[in-house]
Amino acid sequence: MESTEAKQKSFNEIINEDTPVLVDFYADWCAPCKMMTPILQQLKSAMGDKLTIIKIDTEKNPDVAIRYQVRGIPNLILFKKGQLLWQQAGVVQMPQLQQIIEQKLEQS
Template sequence: MKSSFNEIINDETPVLVDFFADWCGPCKALAPILKEVKAELGEGVKIVKIDVDKNQPLAAKYQVRGVPTMVLFKKGQQVWRQSGVVQKNDLIKVITSHS
């Protein structure tokens, strides 16, 4: 998982990583918002979901202490980070500001 994750986040396209857990209520609320963001931005963003329970070393590396936590990467660099549910329009603004 680690090498492919690094390849994914090193893209020119902004990559939004959603660290989530199946048991997390706010994570479930965030899922349809992420679908809408992807539908609106299309190729302008990659959205990757990482289950923290199945990928604990990766969650630890990025110091994910609560879910959902979203991290936006651009060319491998973390450019934005937010815990909790973020509304669609706010997410779109953040992503497009780093495009």
């Protein structure tokens, strides 16, 4: 997983790429957010290059969080070529998360 701070590309460049992108909005103080890290690592292992996963710290990037109406964290948003396909707040377990993502990508 890559943080947006580590990349030189802008958020818009990342979400507009051909590879679908799952964005995890989080904050360091958020306990449920910490639960998402191993789940997202499992998801990355399962989906490999079919999905890019990035984490956005809402404290450091409030403008992005506001743009996508992120009110609760953790908050997951799935993008494909810049289009928002799915958004959900709260912890989502790995099998359910993978199923939702694959289903949304098939429909798009």
